[in-house]
Amino acid sequence: MTGTIFRVARASVHDGPGLRTTIFLKGCPLRCQWCHSPESQQPRPQLAVHDERCLVCGTCLPGCEHGAIEEEEKGYHTDFGRCRACGACVARCPSGARELVGRVVGVDELLKEIERDVVFFDESGGGVTFSGGEPLMQPAFLEAMLTTCRARGLHTAVDTCGMAEPATFARVAPLADLFLFDVKVIDDRWHRHVTGASNHAILANLRWLCAEHRRVRVRFPLVPGLTDVGGNVERVGQLLASLGVQDLDLLPYHRAGLAKYDRLGFATAPTTLPVPSAADVDRAAQVLRDFGLAVQVGG
Ligand code: SF4
Ligand code: SF4
Structure with missing residues (x-):
């Protein structure tokens, strides 16, 4: 069993509780206009x-x-x-x-890399996070890694854009201790415009995870004019409150990944997207807190 990954980040403090080793898997079904990891999009090296x-x-x-x-x-x-x-x-x-x-790795090889950090997991209450890209695009590898990590007693998180077959979610959900779930836009037509795909499957998977009482922490990217537009922040708050979600990471858009577009041969890069001001971030955070969400900015 092998998978294709493009990065292993050690001692991450943004991808779940404690210190995490975050494994970034290649391949993503979405094409968000603000994507800051374009190297994640293609499934192959x-x-x-x-x-x-x-x-x-x-x-x-x-x-x-x-x-x-x-x-x-x-x-x-x-x-x-x-x-x-x-x-x-x-x-x-x-x-x-x-x-x-990007490189192809086997389950045992990757587990050996992860196990180097067990002492930090033990001291901080951390563990392993599988991110991307979209880790559920490599479901058999993800399942194998989650199963192996669980057998070693490691805390596991899956950072997902939510776009996957319901059957895949059903197989993976019992193997992960936490889901970090991206919610971007509630209006489906606008979601298609800014990410290239419908949100029907994404929101259905989120509803299912919440109904199954899985631990879910939502991540919401704040992009002026794309996700912070037309009452979308309010609609995100309403939906999450109705589903009983408690924790939300508000992720202000930044331009850190722009140089990667050129390096990878993209014809264009999102150079003109505005970065939210401090006032934009404060206002969105307050809107979401008013729906009872525990909001952390960044993450
Ligand atoms: S530029 Fe040519 S040699 Fe280099 S990776 Fe591509 S195909 Fe291979
Ligand atoms: S020309 Fe540039 S990219 Fe090619 S081998 Fe020399 S240093 Fe590397």
Whole structure:
């Protein structure tokens, strides 16, 4: 049993109780306009090019059998449409300008990485969080990891965008101690516009988890004009109050991930989205608190 991951973050304090080791799985069914981890979207490993590290030595050029690297007047251009993420140029590059984002790991191998942090889990009441991307896009691997972690007595959390088959949720839910569940937009038409997909399955899965009395902590990204628009914050508060959700992380939009779009060969990046002001964040937090939610800003 193997899965494809793109990062392991140690000692995270934002992905559940205590100190966490967060495993980021590749692949996401949504395309949120504000996404700050575009490297999570594709399910397979992919090439990233850090132009600022390039020595313009040309060592990578003959390594590419797919014609994806071209010499230009001022350096070397990568045609991401031709790239097959074979990694040959990565191995040749002397400066680390080329990187494969994502690797395939086995359950036992990943468990060994996680177990290095058990002492921190024990001291802080922490554990393991499976995030992404969308971890439920690799359901068999996620189930295997959750089962293995549970057998070791580790606390587990699943950080999900909620978009998965109901049967997948039903299989995974008993194996996780906590769900970190993203809720973005309540109006379905607007949800399609800002994420590229309907929210019907997402909200149905959230309702099911809450009805099953699973531990759910909701995460709500605050993006002016996209999620903070037209009474959406109020509607999120209403829905969560009706479902008995108690805890919410309010996540103000930031621009930290913008440089990644260029490195990964995206044609465009969300460079014009506004960042919420402190007053925007305070107002949204108060609206949500008025619905009885315990709101933590950031997370
Ligand atoms: S990863 Fe492989 S296919 Fe892609 S540019 Fe490098 S050598 Fe070419
Ligand atoms: S091998 Fe690396 S440093 Fe040399 S031109 Fe290619 S990307 Fe730049």
